[in-house]
Amino acid sequence: MSAAVSVRGLRMKYGAAEVLRGVDLEIRRGEIFTLLGPNGAGKTTTIEILEGFRNRSAGEVSVLGTDPERGGDAWRAKLGIVLQNWRDHNKWGVREIIAHLSEFYDDPHDPDGLLAAVGLTGQAGQQVGRLSGGQRRRLDVALGIVGRPELLFLDEPTTGFDPEARQEFHLLLEKLAADDGMTVLLTTHDLVEAEKLAHRTAILTGGRITACGTPAELARAVQAQSRVRWLEDGRERTLTTDDPSRAAWELHERFGGPVPGLEIRRPSLEESYLELIGRAA
Amino acid sequence: MNGRALRIGIKRGWAEHMQLLRNRRELTTTLVGTAGIFALLLLWIGDEQVKGTDVSSGMFMTSGFLAFTVFSNALMTLPMALAADREEGTLLRLRTVPGGISAYLVGRAVTLLCQIAVQSALILATGVVVGGAPLPHDWPTLLWVLLLGTVAVVPLGAAIGCLLPGPKAAGAVLGLPMMGLMVTSGVMLPVTYMPEAVQWIAQAFPLYWQGLGLRAAFLPDAMLAAEIGGSWRLPYVAAVLAAWAVAGMLLAPVLVRRVTRRESGSRLAERQLAAQSS
Ligand SMILES: Nc1ncnc2c1ncn2[C@@H]1O[C@H](COP(=O)(O)OP(=O)(O)OP(=O)(O)O)[C@@H](O)[C@H]1O
Ligand SMILES: [Mg+2]
Numbered sequence: 001m002s003a004a005v006s007v008r009g010l011r012m013k014y015g016a017a018e019v020l021r022g023v024d025l026e027i028r029r030g031e032i033f034t035l036l037g038p039n040g041a042g043k044t045t046t047i048e049i050l051e052g053f054r055n056r057s058a059g060e061v062s063v064l065g066t067d068p069e070r071g072g073d074a075w076r077a078k079l080g081i082v083l084q085n086w087r088d089h090n091k092w093g094v095r096e097i098i099a100h101l102s103e104f105y106d107d108p109h110d111p112d113g114l115l116a117a118v119g120l121t122g123q124a125g126q127q128v129g130r131l132s133g134g135q136r137r138r139l140d141v142a143l144g145i146v147g148r149p150e151l152l153f154l155d156e157p158t159t160g161f162d163p164e165a166r167q168e169f170h171l172l173l174e175k176l177a178a179d180d181g182m183t184v185l186l187t188t189h190d191l192v193e194a195e196k197l198a199h200r201t202a203i204l205t206g207g208r209i210t211a212c213g214t215p216a217e218l219a220r221a222v223q224a225q226s227r228v229r230w231l232e233d234g235r236e237r238t239l240t241t242d243d244p245s246r247a248a249w250e251l252h253e254r255f256g257g258p259v260p261g262l263e264i265r266r267p268s269l270e271e272s273y274l275e276l277i278g279r280a281a
Numbered sequence: 282m283n284g285r286a287l288r289i290g291i292k293r294g295w296a297e298h299m300q301l302l303r304n305r306r307e308l309t310t311t312l313v314g315t316a317g318i319f320a321l322l323l324l325w326i327g328d329e330q331v332k333g334t335d336v337s338s339g340m341f342m343t344s345g346f347l348a349f350t351v352f353s354n355a356l357m358t359l360p361m362a363l364a365a366d367r368e369e370g371t372l373l374r375l376r377t378v379p380g381g382i383s384a385y386l387v388g389r390a391v392t393l394l395c396q397i398a399v400q401s402a403l404i405l406a407t408g409v410v411v412g413g414a415p416l417p418h419d420w421p422t423l424l425w426v427l428l429l430g431t432v433a434v435v436p437l438g439a440a441i442g443c444l445l446p447g448p449k450a451a452g453a454v455l456g457l458p459m460m461g462l463m464v465t466s467g468v469m470l471p472v473t474y475m476p477e478a479v480q481w482i483a484q485a486f487p488l489y490w491q492g493l494g495l496r497a498a499f500l501p502d503a504m505l506a507a508e509i510g511g512s513w514r515l516p517y518v519a520a521v522l523a524a525w526a527v528a529g530m531l532l533a534p535v536l537v538r539r540v541t542r543r544e545s546g547s548r549l550a551e552r553q554l555a556a557q558s559s
Contacts, residue, residue: 053376073379081377088370091300100296103289104378143374 002065004029004151004183005050010059012045019045021207023059027200029150032177032184034194037204038277043187044084046204047155050185051081064151077105080149080182082140084156090129094120097128098142105147117172118142119165133160141169145176152176154186158193170197191273205277224272231261286380287387294391301396311396316403319346323412331471336504340415343408344499345468348492350400351427355434356441357459359393361451363442372541382541390435397431419498426494426518433487433522436529443536468492471507480509487525494518 005027012020019042027033037043048054049061052068052075061068066075089097095111102108115121118138123131131139137160144152158166174197176182188194194201195215202212203222211221226244230237230251241247244264251259267275301307319342327339366372366385375381408414417423445451463469465479466488472480483489496504497513505511 051377076377077379079377083370083373086370086374088366088374090369091304092296096296100289100293101374101378103292104285104380104384147378 003027003062004031004064005033005185006060006062007046007050008060010046010049010061011057012042012049012054013057019207020056023204023207023209025202025209025212027183027185029183030177030181031199032173032186032197034198034201035185035187035204036189036191036194036201036273037187038189041204042207043204044155047153047185047187051079051153052076077147078150080144080147080152082144082152082154082157084159086136086140090127092128093124094126094128094131094139095124098139098146101143102146107148108146109148111146114142114146119168134162134165137161138165138169141172145182148180149182151183151185154184156187156189158188158190166193173197191270195269203273203276210276219269219272222269222272222276224267224275226264226266229261229263229265230259236261283380283383286383289380290384290387291391293384293388294395297388297392298395301392302399311400312403315346315350315400316407319404320407320411323407327412331504331507332474333506334503336500336507337413339408339412340500341471341496341504342469343404343412343414344495345492346404346408347401347427348430348468348488348495349463350404351397351430351491352434352462352488353459354393354397354400355431355438357438357451357455358396359389359435359438360442360445360455361448362389362392363439364445364451365448367442367540368447376541386439386537389439393435394431401427414499417498418501422494422515423498426491426498426522429519429522429526430487430491430494433491433525433529436533437525440529440533440536443533443540462486462488466492472509473507484509484521487522490518490521494522 003026005025007023007025010020010023010025011018023042023046025046035043035046045054049056050063050068052063052071055069063071064075064078092100095115098111098114102111109117112121112124115124118141120135120138120142123135128136128139137157141154141157144154158169161169170193173184173186177184186197195218198215200212200214201218202209203218204210211218213221223242225240225242228239228241228244228247228251239247244266248259248262248264251262301311322342323339327337327342329338330336331338331341363372366389372382372385375385378384405416409416441455442451445454462483465475466472466483466486467475468488472483472489475483493508493513494515496508497515497518505513
């Protein structure tokens with residue numbers, strides 16, 4: 001089967017500012033894929049182009065085999081969309097809006113089952129506008145998946161979630177991906193979340209994908225250089241290297257024994273990510 | 282438009298209508314705002330007579346308020362609702378759903394028609410009970426004028442709603458012109474009280490013609506002494522309202538399509554940010 005999402009040489013300009021400068025992406029069917037990047041990197045822009053809400057400046061894009069700029073209702077019925085900020089349908093009831101939107105699809109989830117799955121059974125009769133931030137976000141997720149989409153887009157879905165809700169949300173997504181074979185593309189700022197949830201992650205910085213792969217591959221790819229410090233002739237010396245173990249061995253040889261004040265610091269994945277973002281910016 | 286979108290749209294419109302009826306504040310505004318003010322006016326000047334005729338002001342005002350209800354719902358309430366739906370992201374939500382925009386538009390129309398129907402009934406009842414107005418003597422004319430008058434202004438209201446930046450601007454931009462038309466269009470005061478230049482301007486807008494058509498259905502011919510040309514001019518009523526309807530129907534789909542196509546999450550976020558900081 002073809003890839004769920006395939007993007008080649010995607011470019012996007014807002015006026016003179018080029019936000020995307022040749023993005024390449026390939027998301028497989030059934031995969032949970034995260035797009036990671038700092039504020040303003042172009043995550044929302046990318047995802048909106050894939051959703052067919054924004055026209056690109058250049059490049060080839062195929063989402064479930066269709067160019068989003070030409071996607072009709074049949075194509076749209078296969079997508080689920082959770083945007084970064086929803087405030088809509090405030091006067092509707094929680095269950096009422098889920099039931100209403102489910103009617104647009106051929107084989108929707110049962111509204112009550114869905115309420116239970118996102119933990120909103122107690123709020124079924126409540127007005128949408130009175131939900132707390134995290135509850136509202138859960139409703140958004142429910143509305144995103146009500147039509148049993150083949151492909152679900154989530155733009156920063158877990159902002160405003162407490163740790164427990166976040167955990168439940170991760171489990172829900174994993175279940176949906178495993179049971180229904182749903183493909184998920186989500187954006188986040190949170191490296192830890194990406195590492196935990198995603199089969200694969202791409203990092204978007206400076207308008208390009210600067211790293212992409214499984215958590216382990218990513219860790220290797222972004223691993224920043226380690227810093228080796230020691231004392232020599234009463235002064236502190238430092239050295240940055242990809243291979244700190246080798247550097248330490250060479251130092252021991254040179255000193256013919258223990259190296260005074262030897263210190264090796266291997267940066268964490270998070271520090272490495274921050275450095276990668278810094279390098280690209 | 283497919284059958285499913287139409288069916289969901291009708292249900293949606295009805296659901297939103299019921300939400301308005303259940304909302305206590307909304308209900309109070311409607312009751313006090315339309316029926317209450319109207320009843321007070323009737324009690325105050327309802328017994329006077331329209332100058333030069335033996336028609337009571339109560340009867341005259343009943344037809345006038347009816348015309349104004351249709352007009353203000355279509356050209357004020359509808360644009361504000363559209364602008365609010367855009368700002369809140371309701372329009373965008375329906376864009377994410379197959380057939381959602383069609384269902385949305387159907388729903389808006391249904392809600393509007395329900396509201397017009399409820400308010401019209403309320404005004405008619407108030408006019409009859411408080412103002413002692415007789416029921417219309419010409420029901421067919423009443424119905425076609427109400428329907429054609431609605432069709433004349435609803436697409437126009439939708440078009441205006443698409444052009445407005447937001448719901449707050451809607452109130453500010455639309456409020457004064459609406460008041461102006463209300464005073465000059467002969468629905469609150471006979472149009473022949475106005476200077477001739479104002480009469481000409483009033484006749485360019487659909488409110489005057491709708492008011493005239495409704496008066497034809499309600500009032501005795503004695504009222505003709507205070508009408509332009511001394512006639513009900515019903516063929517003109519039909520022609521002018523139809524012309525406005527056609528103009529609106531040509532304009533509205535273009536604008537609605539433009540607005541719904543452009544809607545996206547980041548645009549929404551931008552607008553919400555702008556609204557917060559202003
Ligand atoms: N409609 C627009 N017109 C002009 N510039 C825009 C528009 N939308 C986004 N941008 C700019 O494009 C860049 C990328 O924005 P985008 O919203 O895609 O970033 P993001 O990665 O989603 O950021 P965040 O993490 O803050 O959500 C930003 O610099 C933004 O200011
Ligand atoms: Mg974003």
